[in-house]
Amino acid sequence: MSEHPKQLLLVGAGAIGQLIAHQWQCAKLPIVTLPRSPGRHADFFDYHFRDYQSARTELCRIPIINDSDFSSIQAVFIAVKAYDLESVFRRLDTLGVPHDRPIICAHNGLVDLTTSRPCYTWITTHGVTRSNRVTEHKGLGSDWIDARIQHHQQLTEQLHTAFPKLHFDADIKARQWQKFCLNCVINPLTAVNQCLNGELLKEQYHEQRRMLVSELVSLSQALGYRLNTADLLVLVEQVCEATAENQSSMLSDIKANRKTEIKALTGYALKKAAELGVNLPTHAALYHQFNQLYLR
Ligand SMILES: NC(=O)C1=CN([C@@H]2O[C@H](COP(=O)(O)OP(=O)(O)OC[C@H]3O[C@@H](n4cnc5c(N)ncnc54)[C@H](OP(=O)(O)O)[C@@H]3O)[C@@H](O)[C@H]2O)C=CC1
Ligand SMILES: CC(C)(CO)C(=O)C(=O)O
CATH class of the missing domain: 3.40.50.720 (NAD(P)-binding Rossmann-like Domain)
Incomplete structure (x- = not known):
């Protein structure tokens, strides 16, 4: 056999x-x-x-x-x-x-x-x-x-x-969406500021972090995901803390001159938001800043 x-x-x-x-x-x-x-x-x-x-x-x-x-x-x-x-x-x-x-x-x-x-x-x-x-x-x-x-x-x-x-x-779609949201905060922010994940916990990023999270929560709710700003903020902070010494995969790509996943992260969020009539001004500004810096 x-x-x-x-x-x-x-x-x-x-x-x-x-x-x-x-x-x-x-x-x-x-x-x-x-x-x-x-x-x-x-x-x-x-x-x-x-x-x-x-x-x-x-x-x-x-x-x-x-x-x-x-x-x-x-x-x-x-x-x-x-x-x-x-x-x-x-x-x-x-x-x-x-x-x-x-x-x-x-x-x-x-x-x-x-x-x-x-x-x-x-x-x-x-x-x-x-x-x-x-x-x-x-x-x-x-x-x-x-x-x-x-x-x-x-x-x-x-x-x-x-x-x-x-x-x-048993609800991997919700888990994937939650991870998507935290990557939409951590990855582009570490890329434009050229910093390790842990540095995002500094006071100087507090307001931008909170705005990015709260806009993602509006989008999540429009898509039917049950997320709230306080929980998602805690999650983002926990991952920044646990991976404080890590260079995000997006910053690694920038440094190695590789293509980045910005379209599959912020780009995807902006596309979905436009379809649903949700406003994501902080993400749009970050996307613009990212493209100004790195779009080749
Ligand atoms: N790094 C991290 O800390 C984390 C990463 N992620 C996610 O995991 C995913 C992978 O990221 P990461 O491991 O960092 O990326 P890497 O760039 O380190 O690895 C991707 C690998 O895939 C190879 N590859 C690409 N296309 C092919 C193909 N057609 N056939 C065979 N091999 C191929 C690449 O080869 P080559 O070297 O030739 O380009 C490279 O070795 C990404 O979506 C990332 O966002 C998730 C959590 C944490
Ligand atoms: C978990 C985290 C934020 C680790 O850096 C990641 O997913 C990435 O770098 O793409």
């Missing part, structure tokens, strides 16, 4: 992808990766990872999948930027990754994407900074996954083993 496939395929071995791979490998579970550019004839993707708890840096390696055989894959974990998502799904189709394999998507921001593949949202508030030399887990957060994934029994057991504190969330 053939063994059930059980490898996790990681697409996007960047900051968050390496955090996931590290935890998966610490639990001695099998993982392979698919690099962005194939054909480099390497058998492994190597990375240096600095663990938060032990503060030790280790050389880690993930085998690169032979991209003509995906039969051993039991699930795909996608940890790319929101704007790369569509091309990753096209690539999975082109390469013939079986359609029944569950796909876990861990991006920030919101994109309108249609696929017939079984997709499950992963939300994370961990803070990870990647440089050419090392990837550092700099802020301890939490992880949530769409509870429907529990239909996949073997994968669920592996998830429990690798991420003992993972929350299985």
Whole structure:
């Protein structure tokens, strides 16, 4: 009798992808990766990872999948930027990754994407900074996954083993929206001010933080989400505190001269607000400031 496939395929071995791979490998579970550019004839993707708890840096390696055989894959974990998502799904189709394999998507921001593949949202508030030399887990957060994934029994057991504190969330849409809101505050603010997440707790950002949050609450209510300003402000502050030493993914992109997720964050919020007739003047001003500084 053939063994059930059980490898996790990681697409996007960047900051968050390496955090996931590290935890998966610490639990001695099998993982392979698919690099962005194939054909480099390497058998492994190597990375240096600095663990938060032990503060030790280790050389880690993930085998690169032979991209003509995906039969051993039991699930795909996608940890790319929101704007790369569509091309990753096209690539999975082109390469013939079986359609029944569950796909876990861990991006920030919101994109309108249609696929017939079984997709499950992963939300994370961990803070990870990647440089050419090392990837550092700099802020301890939490992880949530769409509870429907529990239909996949073997994968669920592996998830429990690798991420003992993972929350299985029955209302992942609300969780994703809440995370979207906090990223609409933290990411562009850290990017335009070129500061670490913790610096946003300073008095000088207090009023702007509060206005950004209260406008997002108006939008949330128009969309039917039950959020209030006091709770969302506390959440933003908690994440800034827990990831105080982290450089947000958006500031990392600016510094590395990469495309940013501003369209999938503030851009998406402004688009939804325009459709619903909600006013977001503080977000519009921040978007304008961001584009003045960085639009190339
Ligand atoms: N960093 C953080 O602290 C947090 C990030 N997030 C979110 O997680 C998501 C990932 O962010 P992060 O890990 O920081 O980003 P990174 O840029 O560090 O990693 C993304 C990785 O995806 C790779 N990639 C892109 N397209 C493809 C493709 N078609 N095939 C294979 N690989 C591909 C990139 O390759 P290449 O290097 O060649 O570009 C890169 O290695 C984002 O939505 C981010 O907002 C969420 C919470 C915290
Ligand atoms: C949680 C946080 C704010 C960590 O920096 C993040 O999501 C990001 O950087 O994109």
